[in-house]
Amino acid sequence: MKTLLILLIVTTCLFACRQQHVPVLVTQEPDYEKAQSFLHIKNDSAFYYYNKVVGTLVDSIQIAQVYNLMAALQADAGDYYGSQENLLMSLRYLNEQNERHVYCLSSDYNELGNTSLNLKNYDAAIHYYDLALKYARNDTLKQTLLNNKGLVYQKEGNYMQAIAIYDSIIHKKNLDPMGYARVLSNLARTKWLRNTGYRAAPELLTALQIRIQEKDDWGQNASYAHLSDYYMATHPDSALLYAGKMYNVARQLNSPGDEAEALQKLIQLAPAHTVKPYFTRYQYLNDSIQTARNKDKNQFALIRYDVAKNKMENLQLQKENADKKVQIIQQRILIYGVILLMVAGLFTAIGWYRKRKQRIIREEKLKNSRKVHDVVANGLHRIMSELQYQPVIEKEKLLDKIDNLYNKSRDLSYEKPPVYEEGFQTEIIQLLASFQTDAIHIMTVGNNEHLWENIADDTKEHVKLILQELLVNMKKHSDARNVAVRFEQTDGQIFMQYTDDGVGLPAEHTPGNGLKNTVSRIKNMNGRITFDSDPKKGLKVRISFPIVYIP
Structure with missing residues (x-):
């Protein structure tokens, strides 16, 4: 099926x-x-x-x-x-x-x-x-x-909602025979699921007959599955007959998934002395399906990586050719630039000496402001989001979160390494879950334990706070309904891509403290960040940083 x-x-x-x-x-x-x-x-x-x-x-x-x-x-x-x-x-x-x-x-x-x-x-x-x-x-x-x-x-x-939909379709005048059979079979099955006393056999058999006349093999496969399920409790012999028919059709269609489903029914219904061949075939088929799916998933990822790599190599080759043409001009510019830099450097050194103390003070204030924003403000927003959208909140867990936030706010002046008792993969899952609501759907790809094995704890904390900042901005300003976060490890780098379908960043947008802090954190991690914003397509943020980072 x-x-x-x-x-x-x-x-x-x-x-x-x-x-x-x-x-x-x-x-x-x-x-x-x-x-x-x-x-x-x-x-x-x-x-x-x-x-x-x-x-x-x-x-x-x-x-x-x-x-x-x-x-x-x-x-x-x-x-x-x-x-x-x-x-x-x-x-x-x-x-x-x-x-x-x-x-x-x-x-x-x-x-x-x-x-x-x-x-x-x-x-x-x-x-x-x-x-x-x-x-x-x-x-x-x-x-x-x-x-x-x-x-x-x-x-x-x-079931009532499903029946209402099927009833609205089945009376359409322009419904073709195969479409009619499909809706009729689904409608009868739904009525039977709602009430096991409902006599669904006439409608199921009518749908099967239409599919046989129309030579709809896939439809016959579905009808045999429905009939086998229907008769399983009351007429096991009939259920076994239709399970066998489903098995034969599934093999003709070369459909491993449907063949496996039919084998499950045969194993349950067939006499004990005939079950062994079905069970052996089912084990082999199930292992083959899983192996094939895993291979295909990996193959798709490798294909996308190889194509992207080839494009990058071609672009690099074009750039090298262009660089050769302008090499002489660049050398002349370099000479003039050195002279200008020497003059400018003299004046800059004087100004730098005077402003050095003021800059140190400003940097210290900025650092403290960033800690307050990331730890306290975004932490409070995350707790508020959970209170607003989770139907049941356990008092003890809520108190633990508030106490944890309180302790973090007290320790802002200390550089304590973060501790993730449940693993950083779980920490990311919990963070994303706290921002998901009925109106906001959040998907994640690539977040697994292996990805974070060689990442320093300070870097993990940066990643968590960066992602938290993006989610807070999404919740407050973007009106997004769908969010996707993808992690990938390639060539000694971690790549993180955040995507939403909201309104993006305004054209004249001036970054606030949150986004400024995000950019600052990425630089501290020797990483890169780019923003791709479109009011119709949403926001895409690409982030990359080395796997091993020593602060």
Whole structure:
């Protein structure tokens, strides 16, 4: 069943992004054509060429489409967080006011709904499906989106809401036979889940008959699964029959996920003396699926790294060629510059000597101000956020947090090393969770124990306070609904990327103490920070620093 859902995801993505008023397919790009030729045959190669071509495109709708296709391939491989990252990239290139973009907007939000459903984040899935419906212009696509939304309500146990959605679809006059069978089967299954006494067999069998007539193998696979579940408690022999049919169809479709599901049913229903071959096959299949998914996830990450590395090497080569052409001019400028620097240095030394004491005083005040802002102000804001959005607050934990904040405020004048009793990975998770609300969804990628093993404690504290400052600014000023934080270790560096879909930084923005402190901390860590802000696309902050840092 999971493989069927993934196939529907990819089909919807391809259908939605191509139903444009103006054709947008990238037919003149060789790398794009190569990617298309590998699609559904060797998906890692397709991903490689999509990722390669996306950096050469100019048309925003083409860029969005390629990111959408890459996300679908990642979802197919079970890399849901990587898929969400590429979908957010796709959304950055789309304009809801442009009618050419609405189909890809609908497809992106549908895919975000599907990944959220697979991650069992049901509230987020409903939110994204509603956004997808907002931009859907095709009746068939709308019916697919409503069916997906009904599936979410079914999964979370809200059967009445799911039934209401299926009832609204099934009476549509323009519903094709395969669509009708799908909705009928889902509706009957939902009614049965709500009331196990409901006679769902006639509707389930009707849906199966339509799918057989339409030669819908994937639909038959789903019907056999529903019928096996339905008869399991009351007619085990019938349940066993349909589980066997599902197993045969899944093998014909070469769908390991559905084959594994059918084997689970057979192991449960078959006579004891016939179970062993099913169990052996299930163990082998389950291990193969997990191995393949892990391999695909790593392969996608390596592909993106290799393409980015090649682009950087090409840019470096171009820069070296350009440097050779201006070398003589630079040498002359250097000579004149040295003379000017010597003159300026004389005057600067005099001024520096006079202002030295004043600068030391200002730096000390700035250092104390930064401590107060990061430790006390942002700490209080984090506690207030938890009080505001968490339905239940344990008094003892709250008192511990306030006492911890009090002790930190008393120790501001001392340089005490931080202590993370539960591990720094957990510290980051708790920090992000304290800012997540019903309206703000926060995703994180790459935060694991191995990442932080060689990082100095002082650097970890800097990272925590920097991330806390970004989240506080997001909460106060950005109106963001989605936040993504990604960590990555590459070539002796830690790369951290913060992204939100808020209003970004104002054009005439003057950094306050918080952002100034953030920039100062990055410099102290021998790192780099860049801000990429757009009022329509949100804010992106890239940070990098060495893995081993001695303060």
